[in-house]
Amino acid sequence: MRLADSTIGFTLIRRWLFTFAVLLSSHAYSLGMSEIRVGSNLGQPLRAQIGLAETDGIDLIDLKARIASAEEYRRNGLHYPDGIKFKLRVTQETGRSPQIEISTLRSLEEPFLELLIELAAPSGKMSKSYIVLLDPAPT
Numbered sequence: 001m002r003l004a005d006s007t008i009g010f011t012l013i014r015r016w017l018f019t020f021a022v023l024l025s026s027h028a029y030s031l032g033m034s035e036i037r038v039g040s041n042l043g044q045p046l047r048a049q050i051g052l053a054e055t056d057g058i059d060l061i062d063l064k065a066r067i068a069s070a071e072e073y074r075r076n077g078l079h080y081p082d083g084i085k086f087k088l089r090v091t092q093e094t095g096r097s098p099q100i101e102i103s104t105l106r107s108l109e110e111p112f113l114e115l116l117i118e119l120a121a122p123s124g125k126m127s128k129s130y131i132v133l134l135d136p137a138p139t
Helices: 003-026 070-075
Strands: 032-038 045-053 064-067 086-091 099-107 112-121 124-133
Touching (some): 045 112, 045 124, 070 112
Antiparallel strands (some): 032 045, 045 099, 064 112, 086 099, 112 124
């Protein structure tokens, strides 16, 4: 092997390692959504929260949560919740982890709901699907 060939190979390996290190460092914290907690029953407006993980270094004002489009639902094989208006907002109470609050104004009459939540941050976008089962209200 000639010296020039080994130098080129060494340079390529160094560049690859540098690129890999940069990619790893940019994903050192990975924003995530935890399980959904539902605080309402069938026949009531939806009140639910999804905890957010790994938000260190992210300004919460830069996080935007929304219900995915009908097209995204179709692509993921999910049933779009037609006719339901959702309100989503990212909040954080003092001393607690940030969360996405999900609510509706109208009561939900179906016991089964598929939610596809999109969360956008400056570093990119992620989505996660949830199945919500609403129990009848206690009597």
